Amino acid sequence: DTGVSQNPRHKITKRGQNVTFRCDPISEHNRLYWYRQTLGQGPEFLTYFQNEAQLEKSRLLSDRFSAERPKGSFSTLEIQRTEQGDSAMYLCATKDRLGAQYFGPGTRLLVL
């Protein structure tokens, strides 16, 4: 257990529905990252927050993807109008002062 938690752990939805995932980071880490991981691949960077500021979002996969971290603590990742190609594991990580990232268990999304 790294101290980073994610909910839900699994989500099954129908194409076209919206989904939201939550990440609760290690409290003393002010940097929070979202990644997507598809089968047989390493994690792919999506976006990053320092405290409540979203400092990088150009790598979000489309305008259907958005993320928030309103109070600089937990973060949410929302996917609107889901497509079957969105099926993947979505990982959250926080970064310590030395640069190492600590990952949560992930949310596995299946879009039917």
Place this chain on the structure above:
Amino acid sequence: AQSVTQPDIHITVSEGASLELRCNYSYGATPYLFWYVQSPGQGLQLLLKYFSGDTLVQGIKGFEAEFKRSQSSFNLRKPSVHWSDAAEYFCAVGATGNNDMRFGAGTRLTVKP
């Protein structure tokens, strides 16, 4: 931009045998290098990290890795593999000021009894 190559998609070793997983990186400056392990359906666990200093890095679970700048490599080793080491292993490269950590595609380790 940085990139990571893990040449071996799948490796099988016998329990008790030694292990070496290969990782090659491309990065313009001195990289920060990491190895993570992922069990099926789980998140990634940090095994070890290299930032600077001694090029031989010790990690958890008996793993070590050696940074070789001349070969742009950061190979992971373990002298004696246990059945519980069966998992997917990812090498990653990043830097303090660069928030875009890049991962390799992973190497799946199978351990034979």
